[in-house]
Amino acid sequence: KWFRYQRRAALTAITLVGAFSSFIFSPLTGTLTAEHGWRGALMVLAVILAAVGIPLHAAVLRPAPVAATEEAVSPARGHVRAVLRSRRFWFLAIALALGSYTWSAILVQLVPSLIDAGYGIQFGALAAGVVGIGQLPGRLVYVIFGRALRGARLPVATFGLAVAALAVLSLDRSEGTVLVFALVFGMSAGMLTLMSASVPAELFGRHVYGTLSGVIYGCSNGARAVAPFASAAIALLPGGYATLFGSLMLSSLLAATLGFLALRGEASD
Template sequence: MDNTIPRSRGWLIPSLGLTQIVAWGSMFYAYGVLMQPMQDELGLSKPAIVGAYSVALLISGLLSTAAGSIIDRIGGRLLMGSGALLAAVMLACLSRVHNATELYLVWAGIGVAMSATLYQPAFAVITQVHGSNYRRAITHLTLFGGFASTVFWPLTQTLLQHVGWREVWLIYAAANLLICLPIHASLPKGRGPAHGTPPARTETRSRNLTAVMREPVFYLVTAAVTLNALVFAAMSLHMIPVLQAHGISAANAAWVGALIGPMQVLGRVVQATVGKRASTRQVGMAAISLLPLSLLLLFASEQWLPVYVVFAALYGIGNGVMTIVRGALPAELYGRAAYGAISGAMATPVQIAVAAGPFVASLLYSAGNGYPGTLLALTGISAAGAILFGYVIRHLRQQSMLLSNEGTST
């Protein structure tokens, strides 16, 4: 198996990594800082201001399959280049919104840009280029993306202190135009066979989207990773209140939450070193199990602060590695010929879950009489996802053994 990277493509991971930092930072993380001043000036309610952001995530998820199919056919240059240009235009428009209608229209456009520029299309591009070495390439790319919040949360806060929120959006529009667009416009032209694998052999091992979507296993594994993503998304917005509801002070809750970002990067580093010899399925089983285990730790006494540090480590590592698993699993299960479409189809419900997660947690909060009931329900949902993933892994292992036995008998 050829694990070398073509010298002419050595620039791809760091360059795409830079665009991921800018794209995630400007379209995903910056809004968390700018949301409150925008709400105050526009005179909107909290649900209205958050809802616009959820619309973008929903649209991004619904377009994932189409974006992946385009990359399968013609490569990523046109799609990701157009996405970067659209992001620049939409962020510039966001600096000029004055009411809810304009806000929602602009965020809908940003959702389209997200579908063409964030991890999913980038994974499809590097899977084409890096061939059998795709998982290592995906891991390295996510190491860059993991720093988006680390860079853009403090950067956005600093910019906001010196200029208004409208000017911040203009600066981020310029960043997408001047940094992301030139890099995306330089991506390999056309699809071509994945490096390191002859075209004929790639096609015989791969299946197209229509064939894959006839298999129950596809829906089971997609459901497992969707449940996992739903809980992560719910906790991302509600984590600090959940910690405080269990008796943790606001300062300590913020400190525990701040550990999660570095732990995500640590998880990806561990996967790239210790876990590189394991299959994506094995890594995924370990990572998806960390979420319910971490949530169980939140039922500890508020006096056991070290337990909450362990929670942050397990939670962050699991989330960091699951990003890689969701990117690499479609190629491991179904081959690389139709990777873009298949990974996009798997990503669609995941993105919908990410958009719905905070709202689902709010419903659980009302139905469960507070955050303790919410946490218990989220723990159960995440455990169900882990159990379902384990069932799929066992089924695939048994299926592989049966095929091996049939081959031996013939």
């Protein structure tokens, strides 16, 4: 609503700043939990959120600009239905859902997997923080090399980084390897965030962005909700966390394939 002509730049600025949140708050949360328990940690974090977030939103947010007459025209329902019936749309939606599933599974299982490997909660929180800060270079790659990564190369690069990171973690869980994994996987997650926000509008048009994004994020949020339970069940199988990481590699490979099919130059719907 606010950035019709510089949408990508606005999304990038917001998400670049947001990339620092995990780096700051993951170690802080780990320390607070160790010292005050999870209830005390939640109370401290709630106070920080209220004291900082509410005044900033009250000071900065403004009403959305009034759209021009031609901008206010609702998209034809027939066009929305045609897109929703297309294979290209569902290839993209499923690819992004698989990416969200993988992200949520790692978010939930990374620290327990490191504790299982003999590390303390502080190192687990540090690794989670590196995943968060790793989103920053990933988003910079998306911005700086945006032209080179247009089309089918974007999902291949995004999900390919996740595959590479998970392969590294599957082979070795030494401290250095874990931090390399965290950085590379964070880069993949950073690119995924911007891809999810920008590609639907670029691929199908801005006038149907709201409807299509609702469907896409519905699929992605469903995948995020399933991930903690599914990943825990997989981790209980023979092989434990190695089996889990292998399954997430397969999910990322499938996401790369579907994303490639969705964004390749010509699509036959």
